[in-house]
Amino acid sequence: MESSAATTTPTVTQRDQWMVEYQVFQKYELFASLPRNAKSAMLELQRDNHMEYLTKGLKRLEPSFSVLDANRPWLCYWILHSIALLDEFVESELEDNAIEFLSRCQDPNGGYGGGPGQMPHLATTYAAVNSLITVGGEQSLSSINREKLYMFLRRMKQASGAFRMHDAGEIDVRACYTTISVASVLNMLDDELVQNVGDYILSCQTYEGGIAGEPGAEAHGGYTFCGLATMILINEVNRLDLAGLLDWVAFRQGKECGFQGRTNKLVDSCYSFWQGGAFALLQRLHSILDEQLAHRHSRGNCSNDSPQIGVASDICDGEKGGEGTSSQVDKTCHFMLRGLDASRPGNINCIGYNFIKQPAEEEPLFHSWALQQYILLCSQDLKGGLRDKPGKSRDYYHTCYSLSGLSVCQHSRSHDEDSPPLPSALMGPYSNLLERIHPLFNVILERYYEAHEFFAKS
Amino acid sequence: MDSVEGKAQRIPLRQRPEWSDVTPVPQDDGPNPVVPIAYKEDFVETMDYFRAAYLADERSPRALRLTAEAIDMNAGNYTSPAVSLFHSLRVGVERLSGSAREEMDSVEGKAQRIPLRQRPEWSDVTPVPQDDGPNPVVPIAYKEDFVETMDYFRAAYLADERSPRALRLTAEAIDMNAGNYTVWHFRRLILEALDVELHGELDFIENIARSNPKNYQIWHHRRWVAEKLGPDATSKELEFTKKILSLDAKNYHAWSHRQWVLRALGGWKDELDYCQELLEEDILNNSAWNQRYFVVTMSPLLGGLEAMRESEVRFTVEAILAHPENESPWRYLRGLYKGDTQSWVNDPQVSSVCLRVLKSKNNFVFALSMLLDLLCHGLQPSQEFNEVVDDLETSGPDQPDSDLAKTVCSVLERVDPMRVNYWKWRKSRLPHST
Numbered sequence: 001m002e003s004s005a006a007t008t009t010p011t012v013t014q015r016d017q018w019m020v021e022y023q024v025f026q027k028y029e030l031f032a033s034l035p036r037n038a039k040s041a042m043l044e045l046q047r048d049n050h051m052e053y054l055t056k057g058l059k060r061l062e063p064s065f066s067v068l069d070a071n072r073p074w075l076c077y078w079i080l081h082s083i084a085l086l087d088e089f090v091e092s093e094l095e096d097n098a099i100e101f102l103s104r105c106q107d108p109n110g111g112y113g114g115g116p117g118q119m120p121h122l123a124t125t126y127a128a129v130n131s132l133i134t135v136g137g138e139q140s141l142s143s144i145n146r147e148k149l150y151m152f153l154r155r156m157k158q159a160s161g162a163f164r165m166h167d168a169g170e171i172d173v174r175a176c177y178t179t180i181s182v183a184s185v186l187n188m189l190d191d192e193l194v195q196n197v198g199d200y201i202l203s204c205q206t207y208e209g210g211i212a213g214e215p216g217a218e219a220h221g222g223y224t225f226c227g228l229a230t231m232i233l234i235n236e237v238n239r240l241d242l243a244g245l246l247d248w249v250a251f252r253q254g255k256e257c258g259f260q261g262r263t264n265k266l267v268d269s270c271y272s273f274w275q276g277g278a279f280a281l282l283q284r285l286h287s288i289l290d291e292q293l294a295h296r297h298s299r300g301n302c303s304n305d306s307p308q309i310g311v312a313s314d315i316c317d318g319e320k321g322g323e324g325t326s327s328q329v330d331k332t333c334h335f336m337l338r339g340l341d342a343s344r345p346g347n348i349n350c351i352g353y354n355f356i357k358q359p360a361e362e363e364p365l366f367h368s369w370a371l372q373q374y375i376l377l378c379s380q381d382l383k384g385g386l387r388d389k390p391g392k393s394r395d396y397y398h399t400c401y402s403l404s405g406l407s408v409c410q411h412s413r414s415h416d417e418d419s420p421p422l423p424s425a426l427m428g429p430y431s432n433l434l435e436r437i438h439p440l441f442n443v444i445l446e447r448y449y450e451a452h453e454f455f456a457k458s
Numbered sequence: 459m460d461s462v463e464g465k466a467q468r469i470p471l472r473q474r475p476e477w478s479d480v481t482p483v484p485q486d487d488g489p490n491p492v493v494p495i496a497y498k499e500d501f502v503e504t505m506d507y508f509r510a511a512y513l514a515d516e517r518s519p520r521a522l523r524l525t526a527e528a529i530d531m532n533a534g535n536y537t538s539p540a541v542s543l544f545h546s547l548r549v550g551v552e553r554l555s556g557s558a559r560e561e562m563d564s565v566e567g568k569a570q571r572i573p574l575r576q577r578p579e580w581s582d583v584t585p586v587p588q589d590d591g592p593n594p595v596v597p598i599a600y601k602e603d604f605v606e607t608m609d610y611f612r613a614a615y616l617a618d619e620r621s622p623r624a625l626r627l628t629a630e631a632i633d634m635n636a637g638n639y640t641v642w643h644f645r646r647l648i649l650e651a652l653d654v655e656l657h658g659e660l661d662f663i664e665n666i667a668r669s670n671p672k673n674y675q676i677w678h679h680r681r682w683v684a685e686k687l688g689p690d691a692t693s694k695e696l697e698f699t700k701k702i703l704s705l706d707a708k709n710y711h712a713w714s715h716r717q718w719v720l721r722a723l724g725g726w727k728d729e730l731d732y733c734q735e736l737l738e739e740d741i742l743n744n745s746a747w748n749q750r751y752f753v754v755t756m757s758p759l760l761g762g763l764e765a766m767r768e769s770e771v772r773f774t775v776e777a778i779l780a781h782p783e784n785e786s787p788w789r790y791l792r793g794l795y796k797g798d799t800q801s802w803v804n805d806p807q808v809s810s811v812c813l814r815v816l817k818s819k820n821n822f823v824f825a826l827s828m829l830l831d832l833l834c835h836g837l838q839p840s841q842e843f844n845e846v847v848d849d850l851e852t853s854g855p856d857q858p859d860s861d862l863a864k865t866v867c868s869v870l871e872r873v874d875p876m877r878v879n880y881w882k883w884r885k886s887r888l889p890h891s892t
């Protein structure tokens with residue numbers, strides 16, 4: 001039965017995989033052979049160099065970046081969020097410039113485009129809103145035209161429940177996530193936006209357990225994060241087969257120590273966040289997971305056959321849309337997501353807030369130590385910036401999502417948001433410690449709180 | 459970013475003294491490979507030397523350099539700084555191979571581009587500069603041609619000029635940045651307004667796609683055109699996606715487009731054979747497995763999952779036994795019983811494939827994982843299962859767990875350390891009475 005792979009011709013998948021393994025293991029072997037002090041130097045996050053690389057990008061980008069000319073709010077987000085993760089500062093003048101620039105990307109009829117004068121687009125809207133939350137402060141947060149933005153989100157809504165990325169644009173799970181994320185953080189999620197979104201996401205969960213971009217497509221790490229986060233934010237996460245999803249995502253961490261995006265694909269540092277972030281979410285969904293497992297056991301049956309308990313429309317008959325909750329926030333932000341008790345009324349916009357206050361399972365279900373090793377040794381460019389994998393060049397996207405994933409690892413064992421992680425949770429020196437993120441939105445947790453409070457009043 | 463290993467003046471490996479002692483190992487494609495790839499000579503040579511080094515397990519500095527060159531050439535490798543949202547969404551500045559670049563350059567006369575301001579055709583238009591403000595962040599040091607093209611594009615867009623010259627202008631702008639969805643959107647408005655015959659549009663897209671196979675806008679545009687053309691476009695679309703997939707058999711967008719074509723326009727007849735071909739070529743190609751699932755469940759010609767189950771299980775079991783370390787068929791096998799867990803638990807073919815792999819004592823993680831799921835869903839294990847699992851549990855010498863599911867978890871914790879937390883968690887959540 002065992003055919004030795006070395007004697008038959010390797011397939012494309014094997015060939016690519018072996019090349020990457022070879023490079024990754026070479027890094028690890030080199031590391032293992034080093035004396036102690038050299039080892040710790042290799043594990044150090046090169047903060048100064050990362051900052052230099054990031055700040056440079058805010059000020060000037062080479063002509064080759066013209067292919068990202070329709071993604072400039074993304075560039076803002078990747079860079080500003082990376083800087084915030086490092087807990088470093090941007091000159092206040094640059095922050096003002098960022099607010100000013102993003103205002104020029106804001107469409108008069110709502111939403112943000114990829115650059116000044118471009119059509120509004122959901123992905124760049126998400127990036128712009130997250131950038132402005134990351135900058136924080138009255139001037140930044142009030143620069144978002146919420147009423148118009150809400151109208152834009154509604155224009156993108158389709159009868160199926162899903163969203164289009166832009167006027168006459170493509171429909172997929174990203175569009176659902178970026179809409180729901182933005183609406184939730186700006187305190188304007190309502191029945192109209194939520195309606196049937198859950199059905200669409202559910203139709204994208206594949207036989208493998210992960211979530212695809214569209215019904216029928218292949219389970220994929222990016223879409224799995226987006227779909228899972230969306231279902232949590234609309235309070236319908238119990239409709240997903242969470243045990244199947246967890247099993248799929250658990251198998252995405254491979255012997256290279258990092259995550260791959262799909263079954264039998266190559267390791268890639270950006271999935272440190274997309275897959276690692278899914279674990280951070282699942283870590284707070286144990287009561288629902290247990291409920292699904294109990295259901296499975298009692299029926300001698302499987303959660304594929306979909307128990308369905310609690311639906312969002314029962315809950316959010318309270319406040320709607322922009323007409324917010326003022327200082328009721330603390331009073332209304334109570335029960336949602338506590339187990340399956342979805343029958344009590346509450347404000348759907350508070351789910352993000354309540355979620356992070358949920359007690360998390362003590363241990364993450366992925367290998368945090370291994371993932372940190374991959375990020376620090378394989379994806380870090382010592383000259384600044386992070387990369388997909390050895391042999392690739394650094395870029396701002398992988399810098400942002402590798403650091404986000406690293407933060408998830410470091411904080412994955414602290415039960416209490418106020419107590420910093422123990423040094424034993426961190427690989428490398430304690431100076432590697434990054435700021436904690438809110439895993440549903442991927443913004444710094446403190447900045448999320450500030451925004452949540454700010455928009456609760458507006 | 460473009461100077462990795464001096465690719466510009468690549469010296470063939472066979473001419474480098476450093477490699478003179480090595481005999482390259484050619485790829486064993488067989489006499490009649492399915493979907494053969496017309497590899498470039500450099501690619502073939504690099505891979506032949508890589509195979510030689512790999513098979514010899516030569517862990518040397520020169521081998522390291524060689525892996526860098528090989529990775530640099532791999533079709534799935536873009537060196538771009540460019541992405542949007544996820545990795546697979548990268549808009550590439552993929553280096554174009556020589557011949558592709560020549561073809562590209564002849565499109566729209568890029569090679570000898572005449573500035574728009576010198577073209578009589580545009581003399582009546584005042585270009586509109588980008589409103590970046592006095593101190594923009596993430597400012598891009600655009601090339602002059604780029605700025606000029608976009609300035610004229612903005613003028614036409616703001617004037618909503620749906621004319622032939624505006625259509626040509628969108629092509630130039632797309633050629634410079636295929637990720638600009640506003641330009642694509644405006645192009646569609648013009649195509650509609652001018653009622654342009656759309657078959658030519660397919661060729662335009664194909665040219666752009668060659669250098670940007672992973673760009674959302676191209677595929678969205680392609681879907682729009684194909685939808686307008688209707689069933690006439692079916693075979694052309696299936697051919698087009700096949701061509702893209704022959705370069706990268708896991709291109710997510712190409713698969714999505716292909717699924718859309720099948721669903722919206724038809725063309726199911728040969729799809730299962732196509733999946734079969736791709737899997738024969740690369741049994742680890744999970745995208746092909748996913749497509750197979752799509753066909754088996756959705757094709758109007760096949761009768762649905764239940765009708766197909768028996769033959770699919772046979773195929774899948776065979777694939778598992780040939781490569782038990784391949785995760786794809788294991789997940790596929792489980793998928794074949796979706797919505798009918800009881801049949802999955804009771805089908806002797808399922809427990810027997812687990813048992814056979816476990817008995818081999820090699821690459822048995824997926825077999826154990828499936829056994830665990832089966833037990834959680836009520837499988838009553840035979841004595842054989844108890845014996846073979848006890849056999850694998852070498853650590854605890856004398857107190858084998860009376861509970862098979864627990865023992866399975868313990869073995870998994872040991873043999874699959876990457877998922878040790880997951881297996882511990884699974885163990886903690888086992889039903890109390892098995």
Ligand SMILES: [Zn+2]
Nearest residue numbers: 268270388545
């Ligand atoms: Zn990536």
